[in-house]
Amino acid sequence: MTERGLLIVLSGPSGVGKGTVRQAIFESDDNDFDYSISMTTRKKRVGERDGIDYFFSTKEEFEALIESGGLLEYAEYVGNYYGTPLGYVEKTLQSGKDVFLEIEVQGALQVREKMPEGIFIFLTPPDLKELKSRIIGRGTDEMAIIEQRMAKAIEEIDLMRYYDYAVENDKVENAVRKIKQIIESEHLKVSRVIQRYKKMIEEL
Amino acid sequence: MTERGLLIVLSGPSGVGKGTVRQAIFESDDNDFDYSISMTTRKKRVGERDGIDYFFSTKEEFEALIESGGLLEYAEYVGNYYGTPLGYVEKTLQSGKDVFLEIEVQGALQVREKMPEGIFIFLTPPDLKELKSRIIGRGTDEMAIIEQRMAKAIEEIDLMRYYDYAVENDKVENAVRKIKQIIESEHLKVSRVIQRYKKMIEEL
Structure with a gap:
């Protein structure tokens, strides 16, 4: 019996270093999951391969997928659609392989609604502790900027x-280590393995 | 602000090696938790120290604690009581330190009722996969033993x-590594750290 794979969603505020952390995880040799391939309506660039870099689709195909609920999440950016095809993710999970998704915060919230059983990891800025002194250090003559920064920080943490x-991205290697620990621990959850043990007992 | 410590409960079928794994965790230098001290009504042996090896108590004191709900779990064994004082565990958790409890399966179920927020880790036998061939290998002339073993295995897994x-104790070092990963991951749970982040933001 193959256990269903885990959907791992890495997200966090823009600029936190999600892409760097994801890349470091994939470049490490002890990972064992698929990186979800996005679908887009933008033109294929030189060197890009369909089904590897992106699934390229027409606007009509993409909108039909939106209508039929075939996307785990999607967004429009500079006139083009970008999204995660549900079918590909579902097929991979059913094969027993984990799927790793690195997306923006808004997309992650869409995924949370469609696949609440996923493992959602929030990468936090490394300099939260320094924020106070940095903000104060700028002086009262930039009150608008101070307020804007504080509001943004509060919104992000919320x-x-x-x-x-929540994983602090103080150093890429620390964040990578913690994320891998989370994934390994999640695989040890009783709810995920008990069927396998029961099966073993049944087959005795 | 001090975050509340985690209660970690390690249990599993008798003979699985709980004590060995617990000892290996405590002898490793990167652990940071208290090992819960049991209370007992049995006589103090030479070399044993009250409050270190055990909390020694009279039968009357112990039964008064049972009555007042002051024990996280307890059992009677060869005419003596053994139990885990709730007060000590609670004080340690409130100080922000994790408490590690290694107990029998029945005791763990009592703890689950009193502190459902604890992290309950079930150590599984390393030879579950070999059980089938071992049982079959014994032949049909020992049918009673086969049935007894199978019933016990089913009961334990249940x-x-x-x-x-669930952590498989195939090798002590593997089990130790996995248990440490679980503890570290649990400390990264948003529900545990979000107050700290909110506090940081408030103090900006």
Whole structure:
């Protein structure tokens, strides 16, 4: 019996270093999951391969997928659609392989609604502790900027509550290690392995 | 602000090697939790120290604690009581330190009722996969023993469903590594850290 794979969603505020952390995880040799391939309506660039870099589709195909609920999440950006095909993710999970998704915060919230059983990891800025002194250091003559920064920080942290885990990106190697630990621990959850044990007993 | 510590409960079928794994965790230098001290009514042996090896108590004191709900779990064994004082565990958790509890399966179920937020880890036998061939290898002339073994295996695995994680004790070092990963991951749970982040933001 193949256990269903885990959907791992890595997200966090823009500029936090999601892409770098994801790349470091994939370049490490002990990972064992598929990186979800996005679908887009933008033109294929030289060297890009359909089904590897992106699934390229027409606007009509993409909108039909939106209509039929065939996307785990999607967004429009500079006139083009970008999204995660549900079918590909579902097929991979059913084969027993984990799927790793690195997306923006808004997309992650869409995924949370469609696949609440996923493992949602929020990458937090490394300099939260320094924020105070940096903000104060700028002086009162930039009050508008101070308020803007504080509001943004509060807004970002507030989104954390939709996630399962918070990992501070103080150093890429630390964040990578913690994310791998989370994934390995999640695989040890009784709810995920008990069927396998029961099966073993039945087959005795 | 001090975050509340985690209560980690390690249990599993008798003979699985709980004590060995617990000892290996405590002898490793990167652990940071208290090992819960049991209370007992049995006589103090030479070399044993009150409050270190055990909390020694009279039968009357112990039964008064049972009555007042002051024990996280307890059992009677060869005419003596053994139990885990709730007060000590609670004080340690409130100080922000994790408490590690290694107990029998029945005791763990009592703890689950009193502190459902604990992290319950079920150590599974390393030879579950070999069980089938071992049982079959014994032949049909020992049918009673075969049935007894199978019933015991089924019963043990069935208790797993009350736990959060299942760790196979194939090698002590593997089990130790996995248990440490689980503890570190649990500390990254958003529900545990979000207050700290909110506090940081408030103090900006």
